[in-house]
Amino acid sequence: MRYHFHLRIGRELSPDEIGLDMPDLDTAYLEAFQAAQAMWAELLAERSDPMLRSFEIADSDGRVLLVLPFREVLERASRPTGRKPRGRMPNEVRSAQVLLKKTRMLTDSLIEEIKAARNMIETAQRSMRRTSRILPPAR
Amino acid sequence: MEHTLSALSWKGASLMSPSDNPAELLIRKLEWLGPLSARQREVLRRLEAVRVSVDAHQDIAREGDRPSSVTLLLAGFACRYKLVSDGKRQITSFHIPGDIPDLSSLFIPVMDHSFCSLAPSELAVIPHAAMLALFHEQPQVAHLFWRDTLVDAAVFCEWMVGIGRRSAFTRVAHLFCELIVRMQAVGLCSDYSVELPVTQTDIADALGLSTVHVNRTLQEIRGAGLIKFSRGRLVALDWEGLCDAGEFEQSYLHRQRTKTV
Numbered sequence: 001m002r003y004h005f006h007l008r009i010g011r012e013l014s015p016d017e018i019g020l021d022m023p024d025l026d027t028a029y030l031e032a033f034q035a036a037q038a039m040w041a042e043l044l045a046e047r048s049d050p051m052l053r054s055f056e057i058a059d060s061d062g063r064v065l066l067v068l069p070f071r072e073v074l075e076r077a078s079r080p081t082g083r084k085p086r087g088r089m090p091n092e093v094r095s096a097q098v099l100l101k102k103t104r105m106l107t108d109s110l111i112e113e114i115k116a117a118r119n120m121i122e123t124a125q126r127s128m129r130r131t132s133r134i135l136p137p138a139r
Numbered sequence: 140m141e142h143t144l145s146a147l148s149w150k151g152a153s154l155m156s157p158s159d160n161p162a163e164l165l166i167r168k169l170e171w172l173g174p175l176s177a178r179q180r181e182v183l184r185r186l187e188a189v190r191v192s193v194d195a196h197q198d199i200a201r202e203g204d205r206p207s208s209v210t211l212l213l214a215g216f217a218c219r220y221k222l223v224s225d226g227k228r229q230i231t232s233f234h235i236p237g238d239i240p241d242l243s244s245l246f247i248p249v250m251d252h253s254f255c256s257l258a259p260s261e262l263a264v265i266p267h268a269a270m271l272a273l274f275h276e277q278p279q280v281a282h283l284f285w286r287d288t289l290v291d292a293a294v295f296c297e298w299m300v301g302i303g304r305r306s307a308f309t310r311v312a313h314l315f316c317e318l319i320v321r322m323q324a325v326g327l328c329s330d331y332s333v334e335l336p337v338t339q340t341d342i343a344d345a346l347g348l349s350t351v352h353v354n355r356t357l358q359e360i361r362g363a364g365l366i367k368f369s370r371g372r373l374v375a376l377d378w379e380g381l382c383d384a385g386e387f388e389q390s391y392l393h394r395q396r397t398k399t400v
Contacts, residue, residue: 015358020354031350
């Protein structure tokens, strides 16, 4: 699925004409969050206000599916770690946290699968080498 | 005329005309770094090799492998990379036709990184023994390869400066300048336009950025009228402007010949 990450700066909208392929909207949100987080540092360094910005994640038909204000990065950072957040957390932040956990679990299981696949390949290569020692090379 | 670089190809198929001789690509690349004599060119043309085709996104050598040959990229696009413990990938270099990305395997027996194709690619696999014999017979050619590894090191150095100290905008612009100049050296660039079959994810993994950050940065560079980048083709619309944006100064690529793009 192709998602477009339009950038809103105050009243102006800088459209994303290229777009990015992502498996689902959750991933699109997480990627945008990561970008917003990194862009905070760059914006502060050039004395621009990140709080004025937000990503508007849209589909290829131009429908805005999700809005991510850059301030959400800060809201997440101000949460004391390991404790229940005080006050109401924005829904997006909460869903992001759940997604992050899910992603980590998926990544871990993927790493396990890759390991298993590598082992299988090695076993196959070993037996192929053994076979080629027995048989003359095919011409 | 017999071309050994193609004559040993799979099942004896040798369909290349002299201009398609893969050695010519290597010769062009080396001559970019310094002069070759007629005799040295001839020796390079007789280099033993096997031609192999690979699809996009195939590992050609993996971390931990012990290769017995090196790989000359004839067509396509490739990269070297390392995976970190949480599964993230860091691309450490991009490779274009004429490059031998795993040249270090000649002297470092165990691969300390992986090397994969990013687009469908054509490779010439050259046995280590053939490379070593070439170096022994033609030390001048070995010097050029040495110089080539120094250019590699200079490219790594620029990437390190970029990831450590440059903004996303400068990093992406610098990478585009680097690739355009390198492709120009092997005749793969005309009118500041190159085939660049990389995704935004590849660029993100190379420059240590998130994909959306790369996407946003591409819009900015486009918006500034510096490039056009679509369907795997990159065009520098304002070369001087792109070099300024990327703080790009090409002397680190050690070009011996001066040609305009």
